[in-house]
Amino acid sequence: MTDTVRYMALLEPQPEGGYTVTFPDLPEAITEGDDIEQALFNAAEVLSLVLEQRLADGAPIPSPTQTEGGHWVEPSASVQAAVLLARARAGHTISELARAMGTSWPAAQRLMKPGNPTIKQLERAAAALGKRLVLSLE
Template sequence: MNIAYPYTIEPQPEGGFLVQFADLEEAFTEGETEEQAAFNAAEVLTAVLAQRIEDGDAIPLPQEAQGRPVAVPDAPVQAALLLHFARQGHTLSELARAMGTSWPAVQRLMKPGNPTLKQLERAAAALGKRLVLSLE
């Protein structure tokens, strides 16, 4: 699964570019150049998704890009979201039992932070998944 959310980028009459995410209505930003707007898009995406995780709010799967540019949240938020989406249908208690760890330890994995690769691998295996890393 790839956690990449598409956005629109529109030049503004007064200069600069406006970025808006279709999947996350509260996620929007701007930049003086397209490059700055794209950088800001990743920053605001990270902040909005981290806040939704913290608040326990619904997090939609990203839409298909359909030729639109995409932004990717930072690695700690990506890790939390990958576990969030992969564990659908499994309680934290079930995941904790499958991993042989405590409920609080699993709860910490579900929030943006600094999980180790070993923790992520164990969680993925407990969910019948395999951890795959890539650099883009």
């Protein structure tokens, strides 16, 4: 079973033009755009920033819920990787992950931060957790 990181964004037309974008699952994620394309582009950016901050704070990452009339939005690839690794690591400590990977605790901890891990490191971490890293272009 593959896992994805995406959240439903709601676009609300504004009387003065443009759209306000909100995420029901992440109330702090709010942005806007002059048209739908720009609003969705900005939505991906704010989603990435909010998820990255939640990871840094150790705050929960909610499961996405589908909302009628919404648009699925994905965060950046590095944020997706960090969220997926955090989900896969649930129930395992950083120390356990480090031992399974044959690496140090600081090296395993860095995997939890978006932008830090290489593909090779992510593959090793996934394998240590009994998973397989799969990438796709959509």
